[in-house]
Amino acid sequence: MIKGFLFDLDGVIVETAIFHYQAWRKMANDLGFDISEEFNETLKGVSRMDSLNLILAHGNVVLLEEEKIELATKKNEHYLTLVSKMTADDILPGVREFFAQIKQTDIKIALGSVSKNAKMILEGVGLINDFDAIIDGTKISKGKPDPEVFLKGAAELGLSPEECLVFEDAVAGVEAGKNAGMKVVGIGHAEVLTKADIVLKGFENIDLRQLLSKIQ
Ligand code: G6P
Ligand code: MG
Numbered sequence: 001m002i003k004g005f006l007f008d009l010d011g012v013i014v015e016t017a018i019f020h021y022q023a024w025r026k027m028a029n030d031l032g033f034d035i036s037e038e039f040n041e042t043l044k045g046v047s048r049m050d051s052l053n054l055i056l057a058h059g060n061v062v063l064l065e066e067e068k069i070e071l072a073t074k075k076n077e078h079y080l081t082l083v084s085k086m087t088a089d090d091i092l093p094g095v096r097e098f099f100a101q102i103k104q105t106d107i108k109i110a111l112g113s114v115s116k117n118a119k120m121i122l123e124g125v126g127l128i129n130d131f132d133a134i135i136d137g138t139k140i141s142k143g144k145p146d147p148e149v150f151l152k153g154a155a156e157l158g159l160s161p162e163e164c165l166v167f168e169d170a171v172a173g174v175e176a177g178k179n180a181g182m183k184v185v186g187i188g189h190a191e192v193l194t195k196a197d198i199v200l201k202g203f204e205n206i207d208l209r210q211l212l213s214k215i216q
Helices: 017-031 037-041 048-057 065-081 095-103 118-125 148-157 171-179 208-215
Strands: 004-007 108-112 134-135 164-169 183-187 198-200
Touching: 004 148, 017 037, 017 065, 048 065, 065 118, 095 171, 095 183, 108 148, 118 134, 134 148, 134 198, 148 171, 164 171, 171 183, 183 208, 198 208
Parallel strands: 004 108, 004 164, 108 134, 164 183, 183 198
Antiparallel strands: none
């Protein structure tokens, strides 16, 4: 029986991928190459340093470790100026209504994000108090598709993996949920999120009971 929901943040609760893309693109452009929106898809759910390494490899740029840290820091500063303007209006459609349905049940809610900025973003959009547990990039050592983030989320809720349901928009995130031994609801396109147990376009008009009856 499902007793806990584990939500990814970026692309599930709020749409920050565009801001990550803008900040990474500026960095790449400054280094003399470009990254496409299609390439940006491959960065979803991937940690900051892993994303940086993928982008540098894409542009055939080789750097020292300290230069990489400097670039990642600068990218994050740019990203923070972009996300600091986020408000409750930036919560993805249907999320608040879905949370309201969850609150009428005994199901617990946790965050499972590799972002180190997750708490700041949840505070900014006014959702931080809706979570019973928050596992973010500051609490994990391995990024998705490693299951660490979701296993820690389950542990903090006091639940076993089989009692948890993951909501994820990234291929790496769906894999992380499956690697944790959990059922996964993909948010996005079924052609992309092939490993998810079920795929929804988003949370608009989603009935919690109907969803649970399909998944259990
Ligand atoms: C999420 C996003 C990734 C991002 C990662 C780290 O998983 O989907 O695009 O790289 O978080 O985010 P951070 O805010 O710590 O740089
Ligand atoms: Mg995501």
